[in-house]
Amino acid sequence: MSIFQYLIPFVVGLGLLILIHELGHYSVARWCDVKVLRFSVGFGRPLLKWRAGKDQTEWVLAAFPLGGYVKMLDEREGEVSDAERPRAFTQQSVWRRFAIVAAGPLANLALAVLLYWVVFVGGVEELRARVDVTRPDSVAAQAGFVSGDEIVQVGDETVRTWQDWRWRLLKAVLDEPAIDVTVVTAEGARVTRHVSLLGITIDEEKNDPVAQLGFRPHRPVIPPLVGEVVADGPAALAGLRAGDTVVEIDGTLIEDWTELVEQVSAAPGRAMQFAWLRDGVRMAGTLTPEAAERNGERVGRVGIMVAPLPEGREAMFVTVSHGPIEGFGKAVAQTWEMSTFSLAMIGRMLTGELSWKNLSGPVTIADYAGQSAQMGLDHYLKFLALISISLGVLNLLPIPVLDGGHLLYYVIEMLRGGPVPERVMEIGQQVGLALLVMLMAFAFYNDINRLISG
Numbered sequence: 001m002s003i004f005q006y007l008i009p010f011v012v013g014l015g016l017l018i019l020i021h022e023l024g025h026y027s028v029a030r031w032c033d034v035k036v037l038r039f040s041v042g043f044g045r046p047l048l049k050w051r052a053g054k055d056q057t058e059w060v061l062a063a064f065p066l067g068g069y070v071k072m073l074d075e076r077e078g079e080v081s082d083a084e085r086p087r088a089f090t091q092q093s094v095w096r097r098f099a100i101v102a103a104g105p106l107a108n109l110a111l112a113v114l115l116y117w118v119v120f121v122g123g124v125e126e127l128r129a130r131v132d133v134t135r136p137d138s139v140a141a142q143a144g145f146v147s148g149d150e151i152v153q154v155g156d157e158t159v160r161t162w163q164d165w166r167w168r169l170l171k172a173v174l175d176e177p178a179i180d181v182t183v184v185t186a187e188g189a190r191v192t193r194h195v196s197l198l199g200i201t202i203d204e205e206k207n208d209p210v211a212q213l214g215f216r217p218h219r220p221v222i223p224p225l226v227g228e229v230v231a232d233g234p235a236a237l238a239g240l241r242a243g244d245t246v247v248e249i250d251g252t253l254i255e256d257w258t259e260l261v262e263q264v265s266a267a268p269g270r271a272m273q274f275a276w277l278r279d280g281v282r283m284a285g286t287l288t289p290e291a292a293e294r295n296g297e298r299v300g301r302v303g304i305m306v307a308p309l310p311e312g313r314e315a316m317f318v319t320v321s322h323g324p325i326e327g328f329g330k331a332v333a334q335t336w337e338m339s340t341f342s343l344a345m346i347g348r349m350l351t352g353e354l355s356w357k358n359l360s361g362p363v364t365i366a367d368y369a370g371q372s373a374q375m376g377l378d379h380y381l382k383f384l385a386l387i388s389i390s391l392g393v394l395n396l397l398p399i400p401v402l403d404g405g406h407l408l409y410y411v412i413e414m415l416r417g418g419p420v421p422e423r424v425m426e427i428g429q430q431v432g433l434a435l436l437v438m439l440m441a442f443a444f445y446n447d448i449n450r451l452i453s454g
Contacts, residue, residue, distance in 0.1 A: 006370030011065055013369055013384050015041060017108060017391055018068040024107025025070040025100060032096045035087040038071040072100075098410045101403050108392030109335055115385035116331035123321030124378040126161040130218035130316075131183075138214020139200075143193045145183070148218060152190075153182035160320055162217055166210055171337075173200050173209050174344055202345070220315065222257035225307040226276075233303020238285035240276060240304060247282070248275035257306050264289050268300035335389060342393045360443060400425070400432030 018041050029036055035055050040046075042062030049060045062068075072089040073080060080088050089097065129151040133140045151159050154168040172179045182192045200212050210216070224246040229236045240246075246254050249263045250273050263272070268291035275284045289300025309315070322330055365387065372383035398408040405428065409420045 005374065006366050009373035009380065010366035010369040013380075013387065014065055014365075017111070017384065017388050018042070018065070020107050020111045020388070021104045021391060021395070022068045022070050024103035024105075027107075028100045028103040029070065029072055029089070032092060032100060033087055034089050034092060034096075034100065035073040035084060036070055037073060038069075040071070041065070041068045043067055043069075094410050094413050098407060101406045101410070102396075104403055105392040105395040108388045108395070109339065112335045112338070112385040112388040112392070113328075113331045115381045115388065116334050117324075117327050119378050119381050119385075120320075120322045120327035120330050121324055122378065123319050124382070125317050125319045126163055127217050128316060128318050129159050129162050129165040131215045132218050133214055134211070134216050135214050139196060139212075140214035143181075143195045144191075145193060145215070146185070148186040149183040150218075151181055151183050153192075154179055160318055166208070167337075169209055169213075170202065171341060173197055173202055174341075174348065218316070219258070220309065221255075222306060222309060224254050224257050224260045226304050227307035228305040230303030230305075233301075234287045234290060235302045235304045238274065238287045239283065240274070240285070240287075241278065242307075244276040244278050244283075246274060246276045249273070264302055265294075265299040268292070268298050270300070335385070338386065338389045339393050342390060346393075346397070399435055400428035401436055402432065405429075405432050 022039060022041065026036055026039055036057045037055075038058045038060060040060040040062055042060075042065045044062050044064040046060045046062050049058060051058050073084060073087055075085070075088050075090045085091055089100070092100070131140070131145060131149050131151065132147040133145050135141065151165045153159055154165065154172070157168055159165050159168060169179070177198055178194060178196045180192050181195050182190065184190055195213065200209050202209060226235075226240060226242055226244045226246065228242055229240055246260055248254060249260065252259075252263070254260050254263070268289050271286050271288045273284065274287050275282060277283070287302050289302050291298055292301045293299070321327075368383060369380075372379045395403040396407070397404045399405045400408075409425060409428075413419050
C-alpha cells in the first residue's frame with residue numbers, strides 16, 4: 001500500500017469525526033442563542049475560510065487536522081457590547097454552558113451509534129469463530145480445544161464471529177480469572193470448556209490475548225490445486241495449466257497452498273524446480289518467479305491462482321445483519337460497551353495494572369485506517385465508530401483543557417453556588433495542558449516504537 005492509501009482514509013475519517021464533534025458544540029450553542037464567531041476544523045494556517053449566517057460566523061478549514069474548535073462570544077477574551085452581552089457564552093446559566101460543552105463528546109458517541117447501526121443493518125461478512133490450536137502446551141490445548149472447533153458462546157453471551165470471540169475475551173481478561181467457552185466440534189457435538197485466564201494480559205509487548213491462549217483463526221487445508229494460470233506468466237511458460245496439482249518445489253513436498261505461496265514469495269528472481277500432477281501423470285519444469293512489491297516488501301509471483309475451496313466461503317465466513325430496530329439496540333449496546341471498556345483500560349493504565357504501551361497515536365491510527373479501508377466500507381465504518389468513541393470518551397475525561405475538565409468546573413460551580421475562581425482555573429489549564437502534552441508524547445513514542453519493531 002502507498003502512503004496515500006493510509007493517509008487519505010485517515011484524514012477523511014479524522015476530519016469527519018472532528019466536524020461532528022464541533023457541530024455538537026455549535027448546534028447547542030446556537031440553540032441557546034450564543035453567538036458563534038468561528039468554527040474551525042483543524043489548527044494553524046487557514047486553507048479555506050468564508051463567512052455565513054446571520055452572525056457572519058467565520059468557517060475555517062485549517063492546515064493541521066488533529067483537532068478543531070468553536071469560538072463563541074466571550075467576555076474573558078475581549079470587550080463585548082451591551083447589546084450583545086446576553087449572547088455571550090459567559091452570560092449563560094451553568095446548565096446551558098454544561099450542555100454546550102457536553103454536546104461535542106456526546107455527538108461523537110451518537111455518530112458511533114449511527115455508524116454501527118448502518119453496519120449492523122447493512123450486514124458485514126466476518127470470519128467465523130473457528131479456531132486452530134497453535135501449541136500443544138498452550139492453555140487452549142490444556143482446556144481440550146482442537147483445531148476446527150467453532151466457538152458459539154462465551155459465558156452467557158452468544159458468539160457468531162471471530163471479532164465477537166475476541167471482544168468477549170478482551171472484556172473477560174480485565175475482570176475474570178476464567179471463562180466457560182462453548183464450542184461445536186468438527187463432529188457436530190456441543191461442548192463447554194473451562195479456560196483459565198491467569199497470566200493473560202492486554203499488553204502491546206505481548207501477543208493478542210487470543211494468541212496468548214494458543215488460538216488463531218482456523219485455516220482449512222487448501223490443496224495446491226491450480227485454478228487459473230496468467231497468460232505469459234512464469235507458470236504458463238513452464239507448462240502449468242488449470243487443474244494441475246503442484247506436489248513439489250525444489251525437492252520439498254507441497255501439501256498445502258500456503259506452503260506453495262511461502263516458497264514462491266521468498267524467491268523473487270530465483271529459478272525453482274516445480275513438479276506437478278496432471279491426470280495422475282507427474283510433470284516437471286523450471287519457473288523463475290517475477291519480482292513484485294507487497295506491503296513494501298519484494299516478493300515472488302509465478303502467475304497462478306488457487307482453485308475455489310470445495311466447501312466454499314460459507315465454511316470460513318458468516319454474514320451478520322440485523323433489522324432496523326434490533327440493529328439500533330445492538331448499536332447502542334456496542335457503543336456503551338466500547339465506551340466503558342475504554343474507560344476501564346484508561347483506569348488500569350493509571351493504576352499501573354496495564355502498560356502505557358497500549359496507548360496509540362496518530363501513526364498507528366492512520367495504519368489501521370488504511371487497513372480497514374482496504375478491507376471494505378463496512379470495516380472502515382466500524383473503525384470510524386471505534387475512533388469516534390475514543391474521541392468522545394477522551395474528551396469527557398476530567399482533565400482541564402479537555403471538555404471534561406470544563407464540565408468538572410461546572411459541576412463544582414453547581415455545588416458551591418458560584419463559579420470556580422479564575423486563578424484555580426488558570427492553574428488547572430496549565431496542569432491539564434502538561435498532562436495532554438505528556439499523553440501525546442507517550443502516544444508518539446509508542447507509534448515510533450511500533451514502526452521500529454515492525
